[in-house]
Amino acid sequence: MESSPLTQQTRPETFQPKIVQLYEKLLFESASRKPPVNEHALETLSTFLGGVLTKKYTNPSADIITILAGLHEVDQVFTEFVSVLDGIIRNGANLDLRLKAVDAAIAMTSGAYKTGLISYFMHRDLFPSLMKFVHDSDDPMQIFKPFLLLGLLANYNKFEFQNPYQLRLDDFVNETTILKIVRGVGTTCTILRNSYVAVQDDLPEGWTWSGTLAFFGLGALAGRSKIQPLTAEEMKERFAELHVISTILRLLTYVSANKIRLQYHWSELWRGLLTLTRFLTTYSADLSTDPNINILVTDSVNLLAFCISAGDTFLPDPVSYDDLFYKVVEAGPILSRFHDVYKHAFSAPAKTTNGKTNHDNKQFDAGKSLSTLLNVSTHFHSLLFLPEKSKESTTTDSVAPTARNSRKKNLNPREVHNIIKEGYATLSIEPREELSNWEKWREADWKTRLKRIARIAVDDARIVVTARLGNVQNQVLSSGSKDPSARGDP
Numbered sequence: 261m262e263s264s265p266l267t268q269q270t271r272p273e274t275f276q277p278k279i280v281q282l283y284e285k286l287l288f289e290s291a292s293r294k295p296p297v298n299e300h301a302l303e304t305l306s307t308f309l310g311g312v313l314t315k316k317y318t319n320p321s322a323d324i325i326t327i328l329a330g331l332h333e334v335d336q337v338f339t340e341f342v343s344v345l346d347g348i349i350r351n352g353a354n355l356d357l358r359l360k361a362v363d364a365a366i367a368m369t370s371g372a373y374k375t376g377l378i379s380y381f382m383h384r385d386l387f388p389s390l391m392k393f394v395h396d397s398d399d400p401m402q403i404f405k406p407f408l409l410l411g412l413l414a415n416y417n418k419f420e421f422q423n424p425y426q427l428r429l430d431d432f433v434n435e436t437t438i439l440k441i442v443r444g445v446g447t448t449c450t451i452l453r454n455s456y457v458a459v460q461d462d463l464p465e466g467w468t469w470s471g472t473l474a475f476f477g478l479g480a481l482a483g484r485s486k487i488q489p490l491t492a493e494e495m496k497e498r499f500a501e502l503h504v505i506s507t508i509l510r511l512l513t514y515v516s517a518n519k520i521r522l523q524y525h526w527s528e529l530w531r532g533l534l535t536l537t538r539f540l541t542t543y544s545a546d547l548s549t550d551p552n553i554n555i556l557v558t559d560s561v562n563l564l565a566f567c568i569s570a571g572d573t574f575l576p577d578p579v580s581y582d583d584l585f586y587k588v589v590e591a592g593p594i595l596s597r598f599h600d601v602y603k604h605a606f607s608a609p610a611k612t613t614n615g616k617t618n619h620d621n622k623q624f625d626a627g628k629s630l631s632t633l634l635n636v637s638t639h640f641h642s643l644l645f646l647p648e649k650s651k652e653s654t655t656t657d658s659v660a661p662t663a664r665n666s667r668k669k670n671l672n673p674r675e676v677h678n679i680i681k682e683g684y685a686t687l688s689i690e691p692r693e694e695l696s697n698w699e700k701w702r703e704a705d706w707k708t709r710l711k712r713i714a715r716i717a718v719d720d721a722r723i724v725v726t727a728r729l730g731n732v733q734n735q736v737l738s739s740g741s742k743d744p745s746a747r748g749d750p
Contacts, residue, residue: 283308283328284337290364291344295353302348302360306367310725313371321375338377341368342384350389355402358393362405363725369412370721378416386413387428394444395437403444408721415714419707505559509566513696516566516573526580527587533564534591537598544601557602558626562695564588565629568636569692582680585640592637599630606630625694632689643683644676 286308289301317323322331329337345361352358365386372378390406397403414425432438515522540547540557547553568588571581588595599606606627671679703710 280328280330287337287341287344290348290361293353295357298348299357299360302357302364306360306363306725309364309367309371313367314722314726320372321377324372324375324377338380339384342380342386346384346386346389349386349406350392355393355397359402359405362390362393362409366405366409366412366721367725369409370718370725373412373416373718378413381413382416382424385424385428386410387425391432391434391437394440395434397440400440400444400447403441404448407441407444408717408724412718412721415710415717419704419711505556505563509559509563509695510698512563512566512570512574513698516570517696519573521574521576523576526575527583530567530584530587533560534587534594536560537564537591538594541594541598541601554602554604558606561626561629561633565632566692566695568632569689570696578681582677585636585680585683586676588633589637589640589644592634592641595630595633595637599634625692628690629692629695632692636687636689639687640680640683643679644671 283305286301286305289297290305292298292301312327313324325331325334345365348361349358349365352361365381369378369381387410390410393406394403410425410429414423414429416423416425418426537560540553540560567584571584575581575584
């Protein structure tokens with residue numbers, strides 16, 4: 261009876277020594293100062309680790325240690341491994357060599373993340389070397405991998421013990437290096453965004469062969485169809501999940517408190533927020549059943565109200581501030597309908613156990629925010645669009661008048677700007693300091709989710725390593741096909 265092909269074969273006695281010898285040879289050559297021997301050794305070491313550590317093992321820690329070093333020499337081999345990489349990242353002959361050492365460290369860290377081998381990176385602090393690399397680099401593109409490695413190390417079991425890289429980050433104050441990291445992260449995010457934009461298919465379709473066949477009922481001959489756009493229901497679900505509004509509000513409260521004036525396309529932000537308000541109003545019947553809709557409603561209103569009350573502290577010029585007021589005035593009828601539709605989301609503040617009013621109630625804040633928006637809209641609407649005799653009665657209203665009851669004046673842009681500027685003197689806006697009072701974010705409250713994010717980041721880092729491994733293999737195959745001796749040609 262033939263043995264099953266699934267039966268595990270006995271490991272040859274010479275298997276372990278050859279792997280260990282290869283690993284030690286690569287490590288020795290990586291530590292040498294002979295270019296290009298050290299560069300090639302680091303590349304081969306990264307490829308080797310990518311191939312070994314991405315396999316699935318029954319006992320990952322024991323099996324990987326056995327393959328790479330042997331149980332009796334694990335401390336010596338891995339201590340030397342981390343020490344060699346640390347020295348190259350810090351004092352390598354050039355940035356390319358140092359970046360190859362970072363690649364090798366990422367290959368080891370991402371591949372052995374679920375094993376005890378990462379403890380050797382905890383005992384040998386790579387933080388100074390990584391920050392020195394960032395400080396020495398001139399290209400923002402070179403920041404991504406060192407920062408990725410630092411992120412992997414700083415998140416390793418950080419809830420189980422005092423992670424030394426976390427402590428280093430908390431105490432780090434070198435502004436020059438921090439700015440380089442920020443620019444590097446920004447460059448990486450821009451590249452990622454452009455990559456997504458390049459593959460998504462949401463532009464109007466021009467003439468294509470497949471479109472012509474489909475027009476005549478022969479679409480089956482065109483092969484695979486294009487990706488279908490989101491349906492109305494899917495779009496509603498996506499809108500209901502837009503918690504990123506809270507993030508914008510947090511950012512703006514921070515820049516406002518620190519008097520940081522940002523150059524930004526603010527007009528597009530105002531338009532986007534008010535378009536969201538219109539969408540929420542138009543599809544309120546469908547969205548009202550979503551349990552998260554109140555979060556989106558209150559956050560969007562609070563964000564607009566905060567920009568109205570504190571925009572002069574972070575907007576770069578009066579034009580951006582005036583544009584916000586004008587767009588709020590234009591949206592007056594929508595805001596009035598929005599108020600009527602989402603009354604339930606703006607309930608009165610709850611009472612605490614001692615009978616006092618709970619002014620931290622988010623819904624109550626949103627109710628005050630919407631009142632602010634309606635008052636602003638009514639005030640400037642009367643100045644811009646209503647006849648002189650109608651101003652007094654309208655400004656006392658709490659709800660913005662509808663467009664049908666108003667008679668628009670013929671005003672040029674300069675006149676509009678002057679009226680808005682004069683209107684500030686008679687406008688009363690209640691300060692909204694409570695919108696800036698955020699509870700300090702604690703990682704421990706999000707422990708489960710952060711661990712999940714860390715696992716995804718490790719998997720992504722492993723993909724970066726395996727993608728590089730595939731590129732190396734393709735280069736080898738390509739060079740081999742060009743070599744007559746590799747093909748057996750004369």
